[in-house]
Amino acid sequence: xxxxxxxxxxxxxxxxxxxxxxxxxxxxxxxxxxxxxxxxxxxxxxxxxxxxxxxxxxxxxxxxxxxxxxxxxxxxxxxxxxxxxxxxxxxxxxxxxxxxxxxxxxxxxxxxxxxxxxxxxxxxxxxxxxxxxxxxxxxxxxxxxxxxxxxxxxxxxxxxxxxxxxxxxxxxxxxxxxxxxxxxxxxxxxx
Numbered sequence: 001x002x003x004x005x006x007x008x009x010x011x012x013x014x015x016x017x018x019x020x021x022x023x024x025x026x027x028x029x030x031x032x033x034x035x036x037x038x039x040x041x042x043x044x045x046x047x048x049x050x051x052x053x054x055x056x057x058x059x060x061x062x063x064x065x066x067x068x069x070x071x072x073x074x075x076x077x078x079x080x081x082x083x084x085x086x087x088x089x090x091x092x093x094x095x096x097x098x099x100x101x102x103x104x105x106x107x108x109x110x111x112x113x114x115x116x117x118x119x120x121x122x123x124x125x126x127x128x129x130x131x132x133x134x135x136x137x138x139x140x141x142x143x144x145x146x147x148x149x150x151x152x153x154x155x156x157x158x159x160x161x162x163x164x165x166x167x168x169x170x171x172x173x174x175x176x177x178x179x180x181x182x183x184x185x186x187x188x189x190x191x
Contacts, residue, residue, distance in 0.1 A: 003011070077085075
């Protein structure tokens with residue numbers, strides 16, 4: 001079933017009225033509950049005060065206010081004082097920086113002087129080395145000691161052929177023994 005424009009409008013109007021009616025009922029029920037739970041209002045009690053006490057309290061409050069204003073004014077720093085303080089701080093900072101720069105410059109000068117001294121010492125050492133290198137060394141002539149006079153011994157008699165043969169055989173044995181010992185040591189070391 002297709003609804004016309006008028007029917008749609010009527011339907012929307014009725015739906016709006018229904019929603020408003022439901023909201024109104026809820027609001028009415030909540031209002032009734034709130035009124036039932038509402039605490040009774042206390043009766044207002046009027047205090048009758050003496051006009052002198054009221055005046056006294058007002059004067060005390062005014063006096064306290066004046067004191068706090070005076071304290072606040074004394075703590076307040078004028079702009080000219082702030083500028084003056086800032087200028088003083090800037091001057092102190094500049095002086096400190098200048099002192100630091102002076103100390104750095106003095107240190108740099110001292111380091112340069114030390115470097116120059118070290119360079120001169122190194123140059124002198126090199127000169128000494130060069131001089132030592134170029135000093136002609138006179139060949140040392142061996143000085144022979146005078147032979148100590150020993151009592152003259154009799155020369156052994158001329159060796160015989162047998163003696164010479166035994167001695168050459170002994171030398172050959174010593175050479176072989178020495179070579180075998182060297183071979184053993186080499187084998188043990190490199191194996």
